[in-house]
Each structure stands twice: as structure tokens, then as C-alpha cells.
């Protein structure tokens with residue numbers, strides 16, 4: 265697996281790339297804009313060129329962009345949904361400008377009284393993505409990420425996710441599998457047999473051929489708690505042995521990006537988590 269971590273873009277793209285190098289990243293994830301909202305600042309092209317050069321010289325690829333959290337492709341409010349589609353299209357374009365290969369998005373949020381994995385909400389996501397892919401025809405691929413199913417989140421079951429993902433062509437849309445979210449949704453990764461079981465289940469419903477990236481996060485929540493709380497690698501309910509088994513698993517592509525989104529409680533946590541995950545792969 266190509267290991268990396270989510271790196272902040274505060275200070276610009278070149279600074280982000282330098283941080284990725286100092287953390288020992290082989291792949292990297294970023295937001296292309298502030299995740300909390302507002303209009304996105306134009307990208308500075310000299311800064312982007314500098315970033316690309318640093319990433320290339322240090323063999324860091326792919327660059328993965330995560331869409332901001334305020335996007336809701338499942339919204340039943342026409343204004344919210346159309347704004348979310350605009351942001352999706354804009355972020356696809358920004359990812360292309362940045363030289364990124366993938367744009368990760370969560371599936372969306374249903375209405376409170378809708379059933380879990382509401383088919384109506386999924387139908388709205390389908391048309392949102394369809395419209396975005398009609399408007400953006402470049403090389404960047406959308407990756408749908410599984411959720412923990414917390415609150416009104418949809419997209420936590422491999423069955424529902426699989427139907428949606430397989431409605432689109434493979435070259436336009438893939439999957440990003442988050443270890444902590446899957447655990448929160450009730451998929452038991454824990455060693456020794458867990459990893460093979462979960463990946464076989466994922467393969468059956470979504471298809472491992474659609475899997476383009478993983479989010480490697482330990483989980484503060486317990487199995488099936490539907491809680492989206494990431495923990496440091498080895499310090500949550502998944503544990504070191506689970507990550508070792510994932511990194512060793514022959515069902516996964518050798519060069520699959522595995523990106524950490526672990527908490528930063530103390531200065532130095534990103535480096536500590538990167539060292540830990542690399543040690544679990546290499547030792």
C-alpha cells in the first residue's frame with residue numbers, strides 16, 4: 265500500500281507538499297478549499313506548480329482531494345442540492361488543476377424521518393452525480409466513501425453503496441473504503457479473520473476492482489456504534505493487528521493509496537501515526 269495522510273493546505277500548496285515530504289508520505293490527501301464553507305479562493309498557479317514539482321521529486325502520488333463536509337448530494341432541498349453539485353463540479357476542476365487523480369466525497373444525508381439507506385435519498389445522489397459527470401468530463405475520478413451511518417448519514421452499507429457505484433462507469437467513479445467508518449457501521453475487521461471477511465463482503469457488493477483508495481483510521485467507537493470518531497493507529501478498537509492484516513492482505517492492490525485521517529491531539533501526532541503505520545507494513 266502507498267501510505268500517506270491528510271495534510272493541511274493552510275500556508276499554501278507548496279507548504280503542504282513540504283509537510284507531506286517531512287511526514288514520509290508516499291501518497292497524500294488534502295482539501296482543495298476550506299472545509300467549513302465560503303467561496304473557494306482561486307488557486308495560485310505558481311504555488312501549484314511548485315507543489316507538483318515537490319511531490320514529483322519525492323515520488324508522492326496519487327494526490328487525493330476530499331470534498332468539503334457541507335456538501336450534501338442527497339439533499340431534498342433543491343437549492344442545497346444544486347449548490348452541492350456546483351461544489352462537486354468545481355472541486356473536480358480544482359483537483360484536475362492540482363494534478364490530483366481522485367476526489368473523495370461522502371454519499372450524503374437523508375431526511376430525519378426517512379428510513380436508513382433511504383432509496384429516495386440514494387436516487388437523489390444518483391442524479392446529483394449524473395449531472396456532475398455530465399458537466400465535468402475530465403480525467404479526475406469521483407470516489408464515494410462509505411460512512412459510519414452516524415445521524416442521518418447514508419452510504420454505510422456495502423449493499424446500498426454497491427448499487428450506486430455500479431450504476432456508473434468504472435473510469436468515472438470508484439470507491440474509498442474507510443476502516444473506522446466500516447467498523448462503526450458493523451463490519452468487523454478485527455484480526456485474525458476480520459480483514460478477509462470484510463473485504464470479501466465488499467468485493468461481493470461493491471467490487472474490489474472499484475476500490476481506488478482506503479482511509480486507514482482506528483476507531484474510538486465500538487463495532488456497530490454508528491459513531492464517526494477516528495483514533496490514532498493502534499489506539500482504538502481496531503488495534504495494530506487489524507492494520508497489519510490489512511497491509512498484508514493479498515486481496516488489495518500493491519499500490520493502493522492508504523491515507524490516514526487520524527486526530528491531531530498533540531503536536532507531532534501526524535508523524536507518530538505515519539511512523540506507526542509504516543512500521544506495521546515494513547517490519
Ligand SMILES: [Zn+2]
Pocket residue numbers: 409442479525
Ligand atoms: Zn474518511
Ligand SMILES: [Zn+2]
Pocket residue numbers: 442444445492493494
Ligand atoms: Zn470519519
